[in-house]
Amino acid sequence: MAFVRKEFLHIFRDVRTLVILFGIPAAQLLIFGYAVRTDLKNASIAVLDNARDNVSNELINKLEASDFFTISNRLDSFDEIDATFKKGKIKAVVVFPAEMSATLTREGHATVSIIADASEPNTASLVTGYTSGIMNDYSATLTKQITSGLPVIIPDVRMYFNPNLESHFMFIPGIITLVLILLSALLTSVSIVREKEFGTMEVLLVSPLKPWQIIVGKVAPYFFLSLFNVIIILLMAWFVFKLPVRGSIALLIAECMLYILMGLSFGILISTIVDKMENAIIITFMGLLLPGLLLSGFIFPIENMPKIYDYVSMIMPPRWFIEIIRPIMIKGAGFEYVWKETLILAGMTLFLIVLSARKFKVRLEENAR
Amino acid sequence: MEREKVIEVRDLVKRFGSFTANDRLTFDVYRGEIFGFLGANGAGKTTAMRILCGLSRPTSGKVTVAGIDSHRPEEIKKRIGYMSQRFSLYEDLTVNENIELYGGIYGMTMKEIRPRREELLRRLSFTGYGNTLILALPLGLRQKLAFAVALFHEPEIVFLDEPTSGVDPVTRRQFWEMIYETASRGITVFVTTHYMDEAEYCDRITIMSEGRIVALDTPSALRQQYGTASVEELFVKIARPQRINA
Amino acid sequence: MNAIEAYNITQRYGRVTAVDDVSFSVGEGELFGFIGPDGAGKTTLFRIAATLIIPSGGRITLFGLNVVSNFRELRSQIGYMPGRFSLYHDLTVEENLNFYATIFGTTIKENYHLIEPIYKQIEPFKKRQAGRLSGGMKQKLALSCALIHKPRILILDEPTTGVDAVSRTEFWEILAGLKNEGITIIVSTPYMDEALRCDRIALIQEGKLLGIDTPARIRNSYSRKLYAVSHPDRYRLLLALRSLPQVVSPEPFGDSVHVVLRDDADPAEVKRALEGAGLSGAIIAETVPGIEDVFLELMQKEV
Structure with a gap:
């Protein structure tokens, strides 16, 4: 068809159309391919370590050792959490209870709070998920070590700012x-x-x-x-x-x-x-x-x-x-x-x-x- | 000697709602004639032209173009050519590509197109310009090429819209010579224009005003009849009084 | 002091020279026309005069003020009407006029007397959107807008293009009226016949001026005797004339062919020759050269 041919000629002579035709899909692919990551990498978290014993230390080390997290802040009190989140960099705060080790041996389990900044719901779910996972792994090693009873670390997840994770x-x-x-x-x-x-x-x-x-x-x-x-x-x-x-x-x-x-x-x-x-x-x-x-x-x-x-x-x-x-x-x-x-x-x-x-x-x- | 009519218009009426754009137009155009179609803005010129080109249908009346009734516009379109000052050739295509496109639209094969294309280029002394973009051609050359392309499928009638307005006097003369030559081959040339000095070149002219034909004759006969020195004066004389509040 | 003094104006775009060493002057209160085909450089020249483009070379002053260095002072004295009428299509007639009055720091009332003869004709449609006006009415509205701040000079770029003959006649009558108010007007047009409406004209082709003078003197400058030959079959007439040795450059011109005869040959001889060629009844008569004849002659000299 003569008319189809003409349209092709128009397109090939017009650099702008060509760029749009081929440039945009390529650019999109690049951007999407790299930008759209649904896994977690080097997320900044903070810890509030009220326990300061070997269990909390080990857990912190485990978190730090993973590729997922960077512990970029250590808090001293609960009151600092709100301000930390408002600054925006920290995605979650892991709070270890006082006398964690003792509680663990005494009662067989202890609760660690994971407080996530849920203003970004996707990131919040990822961060809490990965943190809980690391804790569960650690729990499993503990269970092998301590034969008496079943000491477990129970992650207590809280979504700050957006408790229901509304998107x-x-x-x-x-x-x-x-x-x-x-x-x-x-x-x-x-x-x-x-x-x-x-x-x-x-x-x-x-x-x-x-x-x-x-x-x-x-x-x-x-x-x-x-x-x-x-x-x-x-x-x-x-x-x-x-x-x-x-x-x-x-x-x-x-x-x-x-x-x-x-x-x-x-x-x-x-x-x-x-x-x-x-x-x-x-x-x-x-x-x-x-x-x-x-x-x-x-x-x-x-x-x-x-x-x-x-x-x-x-x-x-x-x-x-x-x-x-x-x-x-x-x-x-x-x-x-x-x-x-x-x-x-x-x-x-x-x-x-x-x-x-x-x-x-x-x-x-x-x-x- | 009875001359052959290529356009016959009888009591053509075109209405848009309550507005009558064309009011009982009746005229004939003969084979090989250069026919000028004039009128002020809104006189109904464009409407009538669209009907003759098969782009619109009359409300009533009988219109025959190249022997075809206006109710078969597709057939009319095959037998006419069209060139307007504003649009004629694609600037980002080459001379050859434009010609091939045009031929293709009228259902010609490359085999048919090629020899005719060479012939056309030779006649215009354009040989060697085939692969030049239209953009790179001077205005005058474009105009001449556009006219030749409008004739490429050998239509019986070619419609020209302000064909030489704004071109330099030399090109203009060459263009009119092409038009004369075309008419002498028996192709009817139908010219619409705002410019009355273009009208002077036509064999016969018709002047429309408020949807009606108010004058139809050769330019010289009309000038004599109204006692004016030019078609321009004549046109102003005829068309002006009616449009105090147009 | 002249309204415009232009010396050696040149404007280049890459390798294209749009305006080539153009010099002219326009007196105050003069109606001065630039006549030339599309692409001759008229628009570029007018944009330079309207302070919109800095020329690549040359110098131009309006009322003694340089268009490059004094453009701020000049702009309030210029009424400029670009080739495409420069109206807001989605605003009404009245809103357009009001807008232009405001940006030039004036009101419709203040200078109403100046635009009245023009504006009266479109006033019945003042609530209509400008995009829905006919070409002639758009032209008048655009002129009203260019006039509303009472400029000393009007720069009108092809104001009659695309407008029907009646509106064009009216437009030239309006310009004559404005001239009487003392406003200097420069106007461009591709239509040779409009040249006669101007006090003086400049013929322009491919960026160069071919001549400047009053229309009458331009016509008189035609160097040879011009004859109009007519016969119903113009094409055969043209071909026949071209083959005659006595005839120089026959050119179709309306319903006749304009010719110049070689070495004062006898027109009766040409008539006989045409009859011999089967064109009996051909009429040959001396004719007054028009602007277009002169333009043709000048163009051919250039080449």
């Missing part, structure tokens, strides 16, 4: 992260590029308006619309999914505003490099959706991925935002826990604003015809 605790902050950046970047880039395409940009440029006035004029409505969107999502989360915001609402909204601003500047940047709406849409999705979904830690913990993914994810704004809103929403963390991430995000935003303002020309850039 929407994970995906609501994730959705907010993803939707906000996509929407704000897409809306601004498309609306600016549309002016280019319809030729109205020429007249705007000839007008006495300064570039920042054009930018603010284009961005302001979308800023408020996106903010409105956040509020709707939060209300829905609250009423439909019964997920209250545990931290300060004001802080949450302020962080969202920063993040929206980031998305909008991203959109402006995109609009300065493309001339067609379809390209703006493709770039926004390629540049933000996949990385936002996979490299933000939204679904798959970054700790489990190869180190390189960790580095790449560091330049992804969604990663930092998710590390801000998850603690605020689910753990009730205050600004003192998220100031570092906020600073990084603010830095990125500033960078993008400066970059896009500099790239936004007061004249037309014409491509050679």
Whole structure:
């Protein structure tokens, strides 16, 4: 068929289509293949060792010796647990009871609490599962040693922040992260590029308006619309999914505003490099959706991925935002826990604003015809 | 001598809801004629053209194109060619590929296409340009090639939409010469345009206004009849009074 | 002081030279036309004049202000109408006008008298979305938008392209009215016949100016005697004329063929020759060269 042949010719002559056709599946495979790990590797945990005897020591050694865990913190009191989790790095705290060894010999069994940060339900289940497994193994060796009775270490699993392991605790902050950046970047880039395409940009440029006035004029409505969107999502989360915001609402909204601003500047940047709406849409999705979904830690913990993914994810704004809103929403963390991430995000935003303002020309850039 | 009619339109009416786009149009176009179809925006020109090209059906009236009734549009489409100023050739395809595509669409095999393609390129002095992308051709050459391609399947009628607006005067002359040559081979050339100096090149012109035909004759006869120096003046004179509030 | 002074403007895109060493000046209050086919460089030149592109070479001033270094001051004095009418299709007529008034720091009311003759014609449709207007109405709205801040100079890039003949006639009448208000206007068009509406014109082809003058003097500059030959069978006429030794460059021109005769040959001789070729009844008469004839002649000289 002549018509089919023509379409092939169009495609082969168009580098962009080719890249989309072959590049995207390859990239997806790579990202998914490496990023999507459902096993556990080097998860950070903390121990609160009230026993300090040989049993607790041995157990701690066993945990440390496994590939699954890194013990990166030793706590001194129960009160530190909440703050530890709010910082976000520690996935679980293993609490050994006082006089564990004695209890074990006296009563034949002892209870070890595994308290997991269940704001990430998947990771929490993995961590508690693997920890319990190591304890059971240890129990079995103990049983062989001590012939009198059946001393067992009983793991007592507790899911902190999210006792029922509801998955929407994970995906609501994730959705907010993803939707906000996509929407704000897409809306601004498309609306600016549309002016280019319809030729109205020429007249705007000839007008006495300064570039920042054009930018603010284009961005302001979308800023408020996106903010409105956040509020709707939060209300829905609250009423439909019964997920209250545990931290300060004001802080949450302020962080969202920063993040929206980031998305909008991203959109402006995109609009300065493309001339067609379809390209703006493709770039926004390629540049933000996949990385936002996979490299933000939204679904798959970054700790489990190869180190390189960790580095790449560091330049992804969604990663930092998710590390801000998850603690605020689910753990009730205050600004003192998220100031570092906020600073990084603010830095990125500033960078993008400066970059896009500099790239936004007061004249037309014409491509050679 | 009775000339052969290739387009016959009798009492053509086309309505869209309560709006009458074409109001009892009646005219004939003869074989080998260069026929100009003029009208202001919204005069019903495009609607009538679409019906003649088999893209739309009349509400009532009888339309015959190349001997085929308008109720068999597929048959009409095989017998006509079309070229518009805006779209004609695919820019990212080569000259050969465009020709092959066009021939293929009209059901020709590569065997039939190849010799005719060479002939076409030779006639346009395009030999050696076969593998050039359309993008790389100057505007004037593209225009001429587009016209030749529209004639590739040897249609009985070729419809041209503003064929020479915006091209330079030299190319324009060459283009009209191609049109004359085509008409002299017995192919009817149906030209629609906004540009009245294009109309001056036609054998006969018809002017539409508010869905009706308000003038139909040779350009010189019409100029005489209305006492104007050009078709442009004539057109403004005829079409203007009716559209105070159009 | 002239409204525009342009010296040796050149604009290159890679290896393509879109505008090639163009110099011209436009007086205040003049209606100045650039006439040339698509791709001649008109749009590029106008964008340079409208401060939108920095030329690769040359210097251009508007009212003594350089378009590159003084672009901020200039922008409020320019009314620019790009080739594609620059309207928001999803906004109504009134909303479009309001928007452009606002960005130029004015109101519709303030300069209403200026746009009134134009805007009155589209005012009945002011609640209609601009995308649903006819070509002629879009053109008038775009002009109203370009005028709303009372610019000193109007830069109109192909304002009549794609618009029907009636609207085009009206448009030129409007421009004549604006000229009387003292506004300088430069306008480009691919249509040779529109040249006669301008005070002065520049013919442009492949980035180069072929000539600048009043339309009348341009027409008079045609160096030879021009004849129009007509016969019902134009194609045979054209071929026959081409074979005659007395005839130089016969060109189809509307319903006749324009020819120049070699060494002042006798037209009656040509008529006889045509009759001999079976084209009896051919009419040959001297004719006044049009802008297009001059353009053709100048183009052929360039080559």
